Amino acid sequence: MQPTILQCRCGQVQLHLSEAPIAQFYCHCGDCRAVTGGGYSPLALFPAASVKLAGGDTTTWTYQTMPRTRCAHCGTLLFGESPGMNMRGVSGFLLPPDLFKPTFHIRCQHAVMPVKDDLPHFKDVPAAFGGDDEAVGW
Template sequence: MGFCYCNSCRHWSGAQVNGFTLWPRSALTILKRAENVATYSRSGRSLRHWCTACGGQLFSELPALTLVDVYAPLIPSLKFEPAVHVHYQETVLPMKDGLPKLKDLPEELGGSGSMLPD
């Protein structure tokens, strides 16, 4: 889990930074009101899901990685302990917290793996 600063997340979340949690896609099951979950593919790399009843964002699937990003505030039982900042080159809200700041994404997720200073 960590913070993402990419332009796409900021526009989607309506916030300066997005708290993300990544899970295997198989770990997510919609238990109730699945008929209210709508999907939009902005880039083809991710599928955004939101609630048509309240308009709230729910999660984004990353099909190529078989991962799902469930927005941290939507898991009230989760103790949010960020470990990394990603897409920090796009930050509009710099944070000096000593955590690693990746320019984009880790290499294993298709990024450069390059780090930026705190």
Template sequence: MSDLHSGTCFCGAVEVQVTGAPEAMGYCHCASCRSWSAGPVNAFTLWKPENVKVPRGAEHIGHFRKTDMSDRQFCTQCGGHLMTNHPPLGLIDVYAATIPSIDFKPGVHVNYAETVLPMKDGLPKLKDFPSEFGGSGEAIPE
């Protein structure tokens, strides 16, 4: 896997680059991620902030903060979703679809208790979040 990946919003006005390897990859099933992504599940890649850059179009990035946990970012030109900064975790979720060249290898499902799309893939299914991120860390069956 190359250690530099680039992607853009829907219209191409904003470019996002990530370098190195993500800290984690997986799926989130919470109602907020489902609503924000307009899908039954959201594929995430988590990165340290120093590994995420916006080389073009930063002036077109809008923000929406439903909670202090998540600063969701989108293109103000096309509405395309880009990433979510999670300040309490010290990580940025660059949506897997935003960086199409990444070799997406999910390792976990989070907030699986809220799923509307059961997925039988053998990956760990956490009721909410890992304990190190303030969740219960409780695994639930597929």
């Protein structure tokens, strides 16, 4: 992947991406809905070391177990980092459309805004993420 630079809404904070995403998906969990203010959250998982912060101040807040980092000035959600997984889930809202290519939905059992598309809709998470591949019937 070409190195890619993303930025928050006000432009003070940049994310430098140096590797291709490991997985891209939509998460319907209550935490993602609360922190994004949306019906679900678009996420692109990258190796943690390949996502470098630059520019202005950020603020990190942990709800339950996942620290989520925002621009301290405009509040744009930048990424969450799963403890012990060494990956950063970058907000898909920041990625250019030609890079954000989600291939499944997770935590659909919590969905308040079901999305009818051709992607797999996992009730929890796929087997590759430690789940059981069970899907919901959307």
